[in-house]
Amino acid sequence: MSALLLLQVEAASPDGVVQGGWDYVVAAYAISAAVFFFYAVTVVVRLRRAKDVQ
Amino acid sequence: MGFLLVAVGVVLLLSGSWYGLFVSPQERYMGDVQRIMYVHVPTAWNALLLFTFAMGCALMSLWRGGWGWDAHHEALLEGAAVLSALLCVQGAIWARPTWGVWWDWDPRLTTTAVMFLALLGILALRSAVDDPEKRATWSAVATIIAFVDVPIVYFSVRWWNSLHQMQSSPETVSAPFIVPLRLNAFGVLALMGGLALLRARVAARRTARELGPALEPLPAGALVEAR
Amino acid sequence: MTDTVRLPAPPVRRNNNKRWLAVLALVVAVAGFGLLTAGGIGENLVYYWGPSDVRNAGDQAVGATIRLGGQVAKGSIRQSAEGSLLEFSVTDGKAVVPVRSTGVPPQMFREDIGVVVEGTMTKDGVFECKRLMVSHGNEYRAPVDSETPDMEKLIKSTEGLKSSGD
Numbered sequence: 001m002s003a004l005l006l007l008q009v010e011a012a013s014p015d016g017v018v019q020g021g022w023d024y025v026v027a028a029y030a031i032s033a034a035v036f037f038f039y040a041v042t043v044v045v046r047l048r049r050a051k052d053v054q
Numbered sequence: 055m056g057f058l059l060v061a062v063g064v065v066l067l068l069s070g071s072w073y074g075l076f077v078s079p080q081e082r083y084m085g086d087v088q089r090i091m092y093v094h095v096p097t098a099w100n101a102l103l104l105f106t107f108a109m110g111c112a113l114m115s116l117w118r119g120g121w122g123w124d125a126h127h128e129a130l131l132e133g134a135a136v137l138s139a140l141l142c143v144q145g146a147i148w149a150r151p152t153w154g155v156w157w158d159w160d161p162r163l164t165t166t167a168v169m170f171l172a173l174l175g176i177l178a179l180r181s182a183v184d185d186p187e188k189r190a191t192w193s194a195v196a197t198i199i200a201f202v203d204v205p206i207v208y209f210s211v212r213w214w215n216s217l218h219q220m221q222s223s224p225e226t227v228s229a230p231f232i233v234p235l236r237l238n239a240f241g242v243l244a245l246m247g248g249l250a251l252l253r254a255r256v257a258a259r260r261t262a263r264e265l266g267p268a269l270e271p272l273p274a275g276a277l278v279e280a281r
Numbered sequence: 282m283t284d285t286v287r288l289p290a291p292p293v294r295r296n297n298n299k300r301w302l303a304v305l306a307l308v309v310a311v312a313g314f315g316l317l318t319a320g321g322i323g324e325n326l327v328y329y330w331g332p333s334d335v336r337n338a339g340d341q342a343v344g345a346t347i348r349l350g351g352q353v354a355k356g357s358i359r360q361s362a363e364g365s366l367l368e369f370s371v372t373d374g375k376a377v378v379p380v381r382s383t384g385v386p387p388q389m390f391r392e393d394i395g396v397v398v399e400g401t402m403t404k405d406g407v408f409e410c411k412r413l414m415v416s417h418g419n420e421y422r423a424p425v426d427s428e429t430p431d432m433e434k435l436i437k438s439t440e441g442l443k444s445s446g447d
Contacts, residue, residue, distance in 0.1 A: 014390050016083050016389050018087050018152065019388060025087060028094070032093045032144060040060065043253050043256070044252065050255065050256045078423075116303035116306070151387070152415065153414045154414050195302055198310050199306055202314045206314075214326055217397050217416045218416075220418075220419045223419075226420045227420070228422050
């Protein structure tokens with residue numbers, strides 16, 4: 001039954017190429033940059049504080 | 055030294071990311087989405103590498119007993135934890151447009167999540183123990199045992215069938231993709247390595263304070279350069 | 282960068298009596314690793330079944346939620362015109378399992394690519410897919426000029442599809 005609803009289309013079989021997707025790329029790079037930046041800030045802040053205490 | 059390495063890391067990461075985003079060609083099937091590789095793979099390498107360094111410091115901390123090893127142990131654990139958390143997020147963002155899902159309980163993904171949780175656990179253990187001596191000893195033992203997960207993460211894609219692909223090698227990656235990969239790999243290493251050196255200073259100062267005022271008036275020869 | 286940290290001077294350094302702990306921890310770690318690798322967890326931990334495994338399991342595979350992994354067989358992809366039904370076969374070169382799925386597959390989906398499908402085997406021998414995942418190999422290649430997708434050709438072929446579907 002379902003085979004009747006389906007239509008065999010050799011030419012239109014998916015080519016498997018991802019179109020677009022820049023939003024994912026931007027998200028990945030932005031999150032990475034943010035994590036590195038904020039981690040660096042916390043390290044430097046803690047280093048400053050540790051110096052003040054001494 | 056720490057700040058210098060951080061600066062080198064930032065320069066490498068900026069140039070590598072620029073190359074990866076704007077110079078490298080699209081991948082044949084993944085198109086632009088493949089550019090996530092240039093941050094994801096360096097993050098993965100360095101997460102495993104920092105855990106390995108932490109394990110080396112843990113061993114030396116038990117073997118030699120120097121406080122410097124303990125301070126670097128703590129710093130590297132934290133760096134590895136940050137990288138593994140980031141690794142899982144980047145992986146999910148890359149998986150959605152390619153695999154079609156954000157996450158699945160594939161061996162590679164599961165063992166990586168275990169690595170992150172183990173690192174969190176050891177850091178929690180460290181912050182829960184007040185006695186520096188006990189903290190150093192117990193956390194070093196925990197790190198050495200938890201390190202077992204690192205080779206399992208690495209070999210998971212070979213030992214078991216998985217959704218995650220096997221490690222790439224220069225033979226399986228076209229030349230223009232390798233440049234940004236290497237730049238960012240050394241970039242993350244320099245950045246996180248530099249931050250670990252700075253973070254170790256924080257740990258060393260805290261330990262010195264905890265060990266008490268008896269150590270306060272130090273002779274000039276006892277000043278140790280924190281590296 | 283020249284600033285120094287007051288670390289305890291060498292005489293106050295921690296005792297070296299923790300060496301046995303280092304050895305013990307290493308032994309535990311190596312033993313644990315050995316158990317994991319040699320102890321057959323590799324056979325017990327299965328992420329997906331191959332088409333041959335599913336075929337060999339026969340009725341046992343029916344009704345249980347399993348993952349089936351393999352390659353999309355050449356020429357097996359059939360998609361309904363409105364794109365809500367998707368049929369294809371998963372093969373490992375030896376056995377073939379037909380898969381029925383709904384919805385739009387990931388863009389990477391194509392012939393010969395690896396897939397992992399989650400779902401159940403039905404009595405009529407068709408795998409009912411609830412979750413379709415595309416797995417790609419470890420190859421990353423820059424497109425060769427002749428291999429770049431020809432958009433014009435692609436659009437034409439879809440137009441042909443529409444007219445023949447009507």
